[in-house]
Amino acid sequence: MSTQADDIDIGEEYKEKYGFSDDIKYLHTTKPGINEGVVREISKIKNEPEWMLNFRLKGLKHFQERPMPKWGANLGQIDFDNITYYMSPSEKSETSWEDVPEGIRKTFDRLGIPEAEKKFLGGVGAQYESEVVYHSLRKDLEEKGVIFLGMDQALKEHPDIVKKWFAKIIPINDNKFSALNTAAWSGGSFIYIPPGVKVDVPLQSYFRINAKNVGQFERTLIIADKGSSVHYVEGCTAPIYSTDSLHSAVVELIAMEDATIRYTTIQNWSNNVYNLVTKRGFAYKNATISWIDGNLGSKLTMKYPGVYLMEEGAKGEVLSVAFAGKGQHQDAGAKMVHMAPNTTSIITSKSVSKDGGRTTYRGLLEVDKGCHGIKSNVVCDALILDETSATDTFPYMNVNEQDVSIGHEASVNKVSDDQLFYLMSRGIEQSEAMAMIVRGFMEPFIKALPMEYAIELNRLIELNMEGSVG
Amino acid sequence: MSKLEIKDLHVNVEEKEVLKGVNLTIEQGKIHALMGPNGSGKSTLSFAVMGHPKYEITKGEIIFDGKNVLDLAPEERARLGLFLSFQYPSEISGVSLSNFLRTALNSVKYTKEKRIPVMEFRKLLMEKMDLLKIDKSFASRYLNEGFSGGEKKRSEILQMAILEPKIAILDETDSGLDVDALKIVSNAVNTLAGPEMGILIITHYQRILHHVKPDVVHIMYDGRIVKTSGPELAMKIEDEGYDFIYKELEKEV
Secondary structure: OOOOOOOOHHHHHHHHHOOOOOOOOOOEEEEOOOOOHHHHHHHHHOOOHHHHHHHHHHHHHHHHHHHOOOOOOOOOOOOOOHHHHOOOOOOOEOOOOHHOHHHHHHHHHOOOOOHHHHHHHEEEEEOOEEEEEEEEEOHHHOOOOOEEEEHHHHHOOOOOHHHHHOOOOOOOOOHHHHHHHHHOOOOOEEEOOOOEOOOOOEEEEEOOOOOHHHHHOOOOEEEEEOOEEEEEEEEEEEEOOOOEEEEEEEEEEEEEOOEEEEEEEOOOOOOOOOEEEEEEEEEEEOOOEEEEEEEEEOOOOEEEEEEOOOOOOOOOEEEEEEEEEOOOOOEEEEEEEOOOOOOOOEEEEEEOOOOEEEEEEEEEEOOOOOOOOEEEEEEEEEOOOOOOOOEEEEEEEEEEEOOOOEEEEEOOOOHHHHHHHHOOOOOHHHHHHHHHHHHHHHHHHHHHHOOHHHHHHHHHHHHHOOOOOO | OOOOEEEEEEEEOOOOEEEEEEEEEEOOEEEEEOOOOOOOHHHHHHHHHHHHOOEEEEEEEEEEOOOOOOOOHHHHHHHHHOOOOOOOOOOOOEEEHHHHHHHHHHHOOOOOOOOOOOOHHHHHHHHHHHHHOOHHHHHOOOOOOOOOOHHHHHHHHHHHHHHOEEEEEEEOOOOOOOOHHHHHHHHHHHHHOOEEEEEEEEEOOOHHHHHHOEEEEEEOOEEEEEEEEOOOOHHHHHOOOOHHHHHHHHHHO
């Protein structure tokens, strides 16, 4: 089929908008590779309490002993010795953009963060390589007792609450990469919402990798106390390099009785980043945790946000969208563990693969014995745009109770010549027709986002679709 | 005056010759009916004119306003003023009819730099929906998803009304077209036809011609137009079926 679509190289487009890099002088840079010396050095730079150093060392030990997971995507090419595990660009986290070093400030300007902050955010964190360089919270939220800090700062200012919950949701030995994060963690967000406080505007963090062969290991902990609610959003980008970087975060959520946490990710790493992230939340009585997880970038993503439904009436939701283009593998999904009766979970996964990209849905639904009255529904739809692309579905179920209501639907759709011809016969160019079909497919996900992010995501889809057909 | 001229058109579908030299001219402002038994190549002709990639033109020309359109992509043909109302339009999930119509209208009649203002489009859409007696809620439904046969026809006709093509081909070949859908199509043709639009109704069934009065009737048989005449031809087929045509053809052989 002939087409008028401009032959835009996606790499070029990404490069201009997000893929640029800065020439920054770093205050601290550890030698490439990870070992006890590096871990002790990171802890020393941060002037941490002894217990945290011990955590790190335990994490390192487990990381070194644990074999590489073989059950999923191909991780064999990660060169752990060639990665720099800690790089800090500035002395401390600032509360005014004016005080952020100019080069870095310009980057975040270019990414539109300060502008978004003014328009519709309640608080913002900005992390550059290993450290949070900027943090702010709207005054009225601060007055209500909301805490929104970089994780390192929280460890200094609120050590008791950090110590109480740190690695409680995701234990050190949960998996190889959560162990690595525990050893090398730096940055990330700490959020505490006091009882009954409803934060009606999103709090956002933006994660930026700038240097080559760098590892980013942020650690985020969100605690929503009884009857409170919060919506946290994270975005991420990096320059394009020919060698690989590693992003391996750990995110732990605690939703107390009647609390609601919504955690939205728009992941747009460049195509040389391994994105291996562990995300999990505990939802207590009548609490709700929703993960809205959009994966557009990275070379390989392995991420299965989970909700442990700890007490009656708890609700877990994962809405996952993955977009895999040339050279990308998005291995994403969800994990729902029903540990109490009358709990509910919903998993909706939508994936698109094109230009040889690959998407995998991998999900686990677990119901413990005696947990009656469980409701769970899993829907995963995949859309394949061409013959060279692929998708797989691995829905695991481990249900140990009879009195449950579980639904599961999966579909694989291909864009047909007839669909394209139909749209083109109405004057719509092939590339736009394809983008239209993809946007339509993603509609349920986009609808769940606040308007500003819906617009952003639509733009990203457009960017990913450009020059993709011909 | 726009004119669609099809000259000695030969079309292969999956290596098999389906059209074997079609000659047909349609002028703006005229209603043509193309009739013929199942399998005679009527739908193939409509797809070939619009440029479906599965239909391979092996010989002949399709000329629109003096320009050969064979090298043009479907979207370029649409921009010149050609339109095909599909018998089985595709379903596009998550894309509302109104969003789709606006994109289509922008593509056909506007440029990337100059788009139709949203309010102006809404006004136009409401006007056309009133004209065609289509319920307002229709516009927010996803394109053809879960539409009944009649609703699909409405959707196609609404697109035609918005895009205002110079030549529209309505593929209504399916003999299973229900009475409701038939009325929708014929009412719309009567409403939209005029000096600015040429229409080719493709039908197996003569029933539609009770509601629409064509200026010219063509009969297609085995990949060729074998007879062209006035509306009385349709009446004759109504009374006698296609048999008399087969007999005439046998005589020629």
